[in-house]
Amino acid sequence: MRITEILESYVLAALAEAEQAGELPPAGAVEVVIERPKEADNGDFSTNAALRLARVMRMSPLDIANKIAETIGQKLELESVSAAAPGFVNFTLSPAWLQSQIPEVLRQPETYGNLMIGAGEKVQVEFVSVNPTGPLHVGHARGGVIGSTIANVIEAAGYDVTREYYVNDGGNQMRVFNETLYARYMQAAGHDVPLPEGAYEGEYLTEYAEGLLESEGDRFVAMDRDEATAGMAAIALQDTLKMIREDVALLGIEYDVWYSEKSMLENGKFEQTIALMEDLGQIVDRDGARWLKGQDGDDQDNVVIRSGGGGPTYFGTDIAYHHDKFKEREFSKVIDVWGADHHGHVDRLKAAMGGLDINPDRLTIILNQIVSFKEGDVAKRFSKRKGVMVTLRELVNEVGADACRYTFLSRSAEAQMEFDIELAASRSMDNPVYYVQYAHARISSMLRSAAEQGVDSSDADLSLLTHAAELALIHQIIDLPEVIALSAERTEATQLPYYAYELARAFSTFYEHCRVLSENEEDLPVSKARLQLIDATRIGLARTLKLMGMSAPEKM
């Protein structure tokens, strides 16, 4: 059990006990929140339960806090529990209990911090899901980093996670892309074929078409236009998906499932979903198109199938896709990570789920805001339309995958961010990324030295760890499960880089004050205890870096 859960149970038990003894009025259904005070003087943890209960109990919060503290009394985990004005209950952990946590960490080097709060529930995280019309650019990198990290965290919290990429290979954009490709191919072969309306003008597509002419020859030239376009499209789709797969892999991202939009059109899933919506009275026919009836909180109808045989819209297939997620594949929760430009789609899709008798709360949509870039003091604007596009690949080459991930994660998803390429790329102490990794490398180096000296720390006496820096470091290590619980509960990843930094800092402070290895025989007992401490620290750092999708270097 996490320490905050233990403390929470103590408070609840104390309230019940005091009520039983007639010393406090009934607390009713109270939510006890355990938090970490900012001021060290206020203990390791605190709760404001008494402040919240003051009104219900019609008592002074300080009196309630005193009664709670008194009733809790002596506990194994606690050095002290006391009340403080205006009505907090403050907890200080006991050194003995802190020391006893080190073997717990060492016992689970690969899984420390993992929780079972998810109880194996099936959760799907869908992210990036860019239509396969070209290389990924920097904007997609942010969604990829956030999505993959949230998937990692939720998995660590005990959920059964599926990471999925939705391939929009069936829509209008795809048609335009394919027609552009056809035109470029024909142009490369010396035929004057005009670009379609709204064509993909990027240079990469021209180059790709030229490459296609080279590898496939001019066999498409003689073909009927539709046949040639379809033939090229099939090849381009495979190539583009391969490229996207390689792009995300540069950031350490792998998917369990690549789900094709087109497959739902071919296997009838889309039609079945439409039929179901008809049965449920959700479809309205008007102006030759088919609309999803406006739901509560959504004051207008939205087109599902275009008029004039134009086929389904993106919205239409997305309804079928999400119906499949919830009803066919039975995910109890679905998390979608989208770019902020999809904002308008959120309420629509949730409304559609409601119309299909799926609780919209089971669908969590994380919108990540736009990323702007600067290099030093120079703001850089990237625009896909103008063709001034920086690809994910270029970004990773420039700043490195680890720094890229850390920088994206340390900004909350819904905030716009400015990415300082120069800072992220600097391999110096200016960059918190390397501060964290350096701590891991330094510990690894010390453990190597200890091994070379033949020190076996397995029989260490951990009660020798009494220095303030040592206890503070243990405190920081045991915070990892709390960070995972909170991040999973709130489906956010921002806590992780900050936690990693704090852990690295606690280690650096310890390192400054406490010598680990020593030539002197008489230092050996302390040395052994500290070796166990730094090994536990290493595990905590490695686990956190792993969750963030970053490497934990043993040398730097």
Next chain:
RNA sequence: GCCUCCGUAGCUCAGUUGGAUAGAGCGACUGACUUCUAAUCAGUAGGUCACAGGUUCGAGUCCUGUCGGGGGUACCA
């Protein structure tokens, strides 16, 4: 116009769901290297939390309005 996100130190950003004296990194300034890795450590300065009201024991956090910035407002995705 309407919807929505954002506005916190010179810069880039956190802020554990309403708690105690608002934090970190960078930058600036002062000090510490015969080192278990100085990619480090100790310290100083820097704030009207955009602005104005409101809610209450208590607001950076919740409500209303104003200003400024981003995104959306397609039978695109």
